[in-house]
Amino acid sequence: MILVAPSLLAADYGRLHQQIRMVEDAKADWLHFDIMDGHFVPNLSYGADLVRQMRPVSTLFFDVHLMVEEPLNFLPMFEHCGADQITVHYEACSNLPTVIDCIRQQHIKAGVSIKPDTPVKLLNPYLDSIDNILIMTVEPGFGGQNFMPETLTKIKETAQLIGDRAITLEVDGGINPQTAELCFENGADVFVAGNAIFKAQNPAEIIRQLHQLGEK
Numbered sequence: 001m002i003l004v005a006p007s008l009l010a011a012d013y014g015r016l017h018q019q020i021r022m023v024e025d026a027k028a029d030w031l032h033f034d035i036m037d038g039h040f041v042p043n044l045s046y047g048a049d050l051v052r053q054m055r056p057v058s059t060l061f062f063d064v065h066l067m068v069e070e071p072l073n074f075l076p077m078f079e080h081c082g083a084d085q086i087t088v089h090y091e092a093c094s095n096l097p098t099v100i101d102c103i104r105q106q107h108i109k110a111g112v113s114i115k116p117d118t119p120v121k122l123l124n125p126y127l128d129s130i131d132n133i134l135i136m137t138v139e140p141g142f143g144g145q146n147f148m149p150e151t152l153t154k155i156k157e158t159a160q161l162i163g164d165r166a167i168t169l170e171v172d173g174g175i176n177p178q179t180a181e182l183c184f185e186n187g188a189d190v191f192v193a194g195n196a197i198f199k200a201q202n203p204a205e206i207i208r209q210l211h212q213l214g215e216k
Contacts, residue, residue, distance in 0.1 A: 002214035003190040004207050005030035010194030020058050026204035031060040032192045037068040040092045041140050048077040055082030067140050072099050087111030087134050120157040138173030147174030152186050159187025177209040184213045
């Protein structure tokens with residue numbers, strides 16, 4: 001099943017409530033929140049307060065992506081913010097098993113993300129304790145970047161690693177209907193799209209096209 005996760009990083013924050021309602025009406029599945037600290041990635045975005053304030057606005061699955069150094073220090077802020085899933089970066093954790101345990105103890109799904117140059121095999125020890133793997137298809141930190149075709153091999157390797165486990169395989173970075181099709185062919189099933197949706201003349205049509213990948 002294809003899941004579409006519009007990224008609020010590309011939304012118009014002056015009309016945030018309306019933008020969320022728009023993608024919800026267009027049958028988006030998840031809402032993706034990019035939390036950046038200016039250290040792990042060279043950009044700042046927003047924090048747990050935004051997630052908390054948007055929770056009453058939407059019934060969508062809240063997919064929180066922590067692009068922060070040592071996410072264990074941030075998890076208490078997100079404990080009651082309404083996140084349905086928290087994904088942390090392999091590269092940012094000095095003790096990833098503890099981070100995963102802390103997320104799951106909050107009855108929140110746990111995910112792990114890797115950057116384009118990080119080997120997929122490093123995720124192998126965590127496959128029985130996580131719900132989501134997020135492959136970055138650009139270098140994390142800024143929206144609007146071009147998709148990196150060389151990450152398709154990583155997506156395929158990850159799909160093979162997951163096998164029949166109940167783990168979603170998410171991709172983020174330069175995702176549009178064309179690049180999403182390539183990712184889908186290599187095993188991805190969750191598509192984070194920012195500019196492709198929020199900057200489109202017809203966002204609902206983009207979401208429809210992404211869902212349609214699963215019908216081909």
